[in-house]
Amino acid sequence: MANLSRTHLIAGGAAVAVLAGLGAGLAAYVLRDTQAEAVDHRTDDAEAVQGARIAVADRFPEAQGVDFGKTFVHWDGEIPSVCGEVDIVQEQDGFDGPERFVWSQGDLKLEETDGSDALNQSWSDLCV
Numbered sequence: 001m002a003n004l005s006r007t008h009l010i011a012g013g014a015a016v017a018v019l020a021g022l023g024a025g026l027a028a029y030v031l032r033d034t035q036a037e038a039v040d041h042r043t044d045d046a047e048a049v050q051g052a053r054i055a056v057a058d059r060f061p062e063a064q065g066v067d068f069g070k071t072f073v074h075w076d077g078e079i080p081s082v083c084g085e086v087d088i089v090q091e092q093d094g095f096d097g098p099e100r101f102v103w104s105q106g107d108l109k110l111e112e113t114d115g116s117d118a119l120n121q122s123w124s125d126l127c128v
Contacts (some may be wrong), residue, residue, distance in 0.1 A: 022098055044080065045073040052082035052103035059108060065089035069098045074127050079105060083127035086110070 027106040049071055056066055071084030081104035087097060099111040111119045117122075 013023065039125050048073045048080035052084075052101070052108070055103050055106070055108045056086055056088070056101065056110075059089050059110075063088050063090050067098075072127075076126070081126035083123065115125075 021125040032036035067087040074081045086101050100110045102125050109119050109122045
């Protein structure tokens with residue numbers, strides 16, 4: 001009877017060791033996968049911001065300067081939306097200072113050009 005208990009104890013210890021090893025391996029895999037996703041999102045964010053910059057430059061080719069302020073990317077599944085501030089310097093510009101913008105799926109909304117209502121709607125839909 002004493003040998004049976006000792007056998008159960010050894011088997012239980014071995015099972016605990018195996019489960020601990022599996023848990024550590026799974027934790028390492030999840031950490032590595034999470035780090036890889038973070039790198040992918042930084043790359044995807046940079047590409048999305050570059051797309052927004054191109055869209056603004058294309059919409060205002062006559063601008064003397066385009067200065068971006070705070071920008072961020074909000075993801076809705078696989079769809080990025082770039083939200084932020086931009087100061088577009090033009091010769092006959094009555095507006096001075098940065099204005100908010102939203103760029104998503106090729107559509108650019110600017111506060112001064114498209115109106116506050118249109119921008120506010122896009123901002124609440126895509127940037128929050």
